[in-house]
Amino acid sequence: MEFQYRVNFSSAIQQDSALPLLFVARMMVIFLLWIRGMDNILPPFLPFLESLNLLRGQGWLFFLLDWLYWISLLMVFVGFRYYFFSLVLAALVFFSIISSKPQFSNSFLYSGCILFLVGMHRPGMDWIFRIQIALLYLGAGFNKLFDPDWISGQYFDFFFSEPYRNSLYLTLSSLIPERGLVLFFSYSSIVAELGLGAWALLKKRRILLVLLINFFHISMLFLTLGELSYIFYFLMAVSSYLLLPWEEMKGMVIPYSQESQYFSFVKFWDFDRFFNWKVFDRQIFVFDNKKNSLSLQLISILFSKYLYGFLILILVFICRYKHNLLALF
Amino acid sequence: MRRVIISAFFLIQLIGIIYSRFMEERYFCWAPFDQISLYEIKSTVNGVVFSPEEIKSRYNLQGNGRENRSIHHVFSIIKQYEESYGKEDKVVVKVIYSTNGKAKEEWNFSTE
Known part of the structure; x- marks a missing residue:
């Protein structure tokens, strides 16, 4: 079989998809720079592949990789050939992980997988x-x-x-016999992860799935007072966003009253005009039957990617800097 | 070809999840926060007892730290360092650790 490979720098292919891929890629850039704090590509140190030690001392190579890293970050963030540069970023993330055992983390690896x-x-x-x-x-x-x-x-x-000492838990656990509370947390975590994993493979009730994924991670943040894990909350809130029924919702008519502050606020955030905003007029009020069963308010805010992303960033900011914020008061 | 690459990408992950069942380490198997191990590293290199800062500099691990995946990651890093970059040194390393609040255990490594 003749194999041909041609690098296609056209962004037209990605524009055919309603999925917010550029939004996700940009959020991964924010993850790498802000949450991960990755500002350069480090030389190998205790790599998974011993042969990578040969690259130690090749300063010129890592100088070039640093440039490649920053150019790729910029290109993805501005949206220029972002799917190509997402692949480059993914390769650099995988290289960073493979070339250093101490660098390994599941969140770092997952960010590379999403970029890939x-x-x-x-x-x-x-x-x-x-x-993915x-x-x-399912793995977890x-x-x-x-x-x-x-x-x-x-x-x-x-x-x-100890590590996430919770006085409420300590009080409740003394009231509930036979380690009932910890067993509840253990089994509910396992069931939740297996359930979410299995559900992700289906194309059913995707809006509810994304909401539950957000709820799962936010509840963990709540129970640990913002400690565990705002990193994974960020990654899963962003990546699960791609599971929503974007194709079905694209161009959906959102009838609204100009007096509605809620819809005026959400419409402001719909910079890409993903929805078809119509000022409320009883004569043109036409609705798809399936959409009738869902809350208009929930849909309009959930599919507003800039608002969704902003809310994620706000929550992560609060969790990450909560001690500094509390000190202000 | 694209689908083949992606399928291989997912297959690697699936193999990683299955393979981890037979390993004590938890790399590449999607096991975040499966264990919480509090550890203390005591390292003597060529007769010199290392401070926590020196331990951090040598292994890129905290002298007193927490490992949220598997304590065997700590062992693996120390062992790999001493068998490669530090193979000329004579070291005695002791890691005192406790996993998930259970009784303290010790892991020892020596090249003397």
Whole structure:
């Protein structure tokens, strides 16, 4: 079979998709720079592949990689050939991880996976994000399922007693016998992760799935007072955004009253005019039957990517700098 | 070709999840926060007891730290360093750790 490969720098292919790929790619840039604090490509240090040690001392190479990294960040952020530069960023993330065991983290790896899939995506391939999210949750769930400390509740007993000390838990656990509370947390976490993973593979009730993913991670933030894990909340809130039914919702008519402050606010944030905003007029009030069953307010705010992204950033900012913010008061 | 690459990409992840069942380390298997291990590294290099700052500089690990995936990541990093970059040194390393609040254990490594 003759194999041909041609690098296509056209962005026209990505414009055929309603998925907010550029939004996700930009949020990954924010993740790398702000949350991860990655401002350069480090030389190998205790790599997973020993042969990468040969690159140590090649300062010129990492000087070039740094330039490549920053150019790619900029290109993705401004949206120029962003799917190509997403692939470049993904490669640099994977290289950083493979070349240094201490650099390894699941969040860092996941950001690389999302950037890779954004770069590889073409119209009709929305399934790749469902599978990636499913792999993450199913992997996390199965790992816990076979861990004795999770099954016995030992993990959460220690979790809320020491590293994430929670006085409410300590009070409740003394009232509920036989480690009932920790077992509840253990099994509900496992069931939630396995359930979300399995659900991600389906194309059913995707709006509810995305809301539950957000709820799952925000509830963890709440229980740990913003500690665990705003990083994964950020990544999952952003990546799960791609699971929403974008194609079906594109151009949907949103009838609204100009006196409605809510809709005026949400319409302001719809910079791309994803929805078809119509001033309320009873004569033109036409609705698809399926959409009738969903809250207009929820849909309009959920599919407003700039507002959604802003809310994610605000929550992460509060969690990350909560001690500084509390000090102000 | 694109679908083949993506399929291989997912297959690698699936293999990682399955393979981790047979390993003590938790790399590349989507296991964040599966264990919480508090550890203390005590390292003597060529007869000199290292401070926490020197330990951080040597292994890129905190002298007193927390590992949220598997304590075996700490062991793996120390072992790999001493068998590669530090193979000319004579070291005695002790890691005192506790996983998920259970009784303290020790891991020892020596090249003397």
